[in-house]
Amino acid sequence: MRVLGAAVCAAALAALPAAGRAADAGSPGGIRWPAAQALPTFPTAQRLDVVDLSGRLTDARIMFATLQGLVNRKETRVFFIQNGNEGKRAWIDQLDVPKTEIADPWKLLERYRDEIKGLVVSDPQVPATLAVATTLAGLNDDIVVSPRLVPALTDSYHFPILADLRGRFHSDLDAETWAVDNLWPRTTHRMLVGVAPNDWAARDYPVANRAFVLWPHVGDSAESRLVDRLLRGMPTNAPYLGWFPQTRGSGEVEGVTFLSRHGDYNVATDLFVNLTAFSGVPAAGLDHVIAAPAPPLTNQIYVTLTMSDGDNVQYDQHRMRVAWDDPARGKAPLNWTINPLLADAAPAMFAYYRRTASVNDDLVAGPSGAGYAFVSMFPTDPFRAFAAQTGRYFKRTGMRVAEIHDMVRGVATAAPPQKAGIFMDEAHPLGVESYIRGVRPGPMLVGGVLPTMVKRDVHTVEQAQALLAGLRSEWDGRAPAFVSLYFDGWKMGPKDAAALTGLLGPEYHVVTADQIFALAREAGAFGRI
8 A cells, every 4th residue: 555655745734724714714716705695606707718528537527627616716717518418508508708618628727727736636445535635625726636647637737746645545434534633624614515426516616615525424423423523613504515425324314414403504516517607607686586466365276386306406407407498387387496595606597597487487495495404403593593594595586485394303394383483583484385294285384483385295297186186075165275286306397287287177276386375374274373
């Protein structure tokens, strides 16, 4: 086993910013991050170098992503095209910024040579070294390379190797522990970024922000202790960007639970491409809502249909855009969950959805407002800050409805009364949608204050039709009824909303989320509020 030389390691660490300086005293480069803002704003793009990375090997994409983070930190200039299902040019053609198309991505190394100090070489035998290398690159203005790329970069481009992690660590835990001990004190403490070893997308973001990168198995006791150290060193109500491993007792529920107990939340950025570029393209009209008023209240079954998974910003970039482009969109009312923090992370993307929405498209916040969290697990004071932050982003984006996906020991539940009151007081929603195990779909007042539509998940039109038929058989027709169905956003879309609406009889009326909360209030379905 070859060991990283002590002189090389010492030199790499000596080049890092002094402890705490990068963490909280200010943002790097031209990035602005006001205290009240959830995510940073990058320098306004004046021109973008547009490069097609589709077809490139993963290690080359990782290298270019870290280069993008360095370059866009100072001035937003680089945008990468890739093979997303939404189409290669779906987003770049929507950005009102002058563009220069560059055919060969390697030309970027020549163009931005003076902004790159050197190379950090990862160790393919220890996957966690990619996270360590990415953190080092952000702190030391380097780019991350695999051993395969070293000869070309040292011989042809004459980049020096400033840190070589090959043979330095015996295991992932060894690498992670070293990074927490030596790098965490020097990174920003306002965010953490979880990136899988094989992912190149979103790797530009931690480099640009000098953030700590990890891929934590919170179900593993040794790794969970490291993550606990990190979260205890962060301010509460801070974002963890990325996702979680799905092995060794870890996964979505375990990861979100771990964050929520520390008073932090998840913003799922895995597979989001060009986060540093989108953050540097401002847009207006985020709160420009085109909506129809609620119809007159009659004795009907009012149904609202909501697309799932929009809290995931990579969903907003890829799958949501595919569904949004369905020609059937607008033929039936449909709610689209979306992350309100796109107002920071990708304002032009959020503005596109606002600008192209029909009166039948209602944007609502995914779980649980400003980020993915289990509100039952959140400590009270951090939750108040989270709810207030959600309220601020509601104002910025014109949203008035959120989903709350709360879990206690793996069971979906209603928000506890105290948290329901805080959310209502601080975020001021029209209401929330929640799945609550054992509670029939329909309106209820959680904690005596929070109007809630208990929803049911559906995965096909046939399943939705059968569920509505069952509810219809129990309805006596003497007063209006209200139902919320949650579409599987990865499988369903506007054509399914249109098909289901066409199959329903005259006793049903499909409406948007904003409308159903207005109608249910008018009908007194939430009691006295």
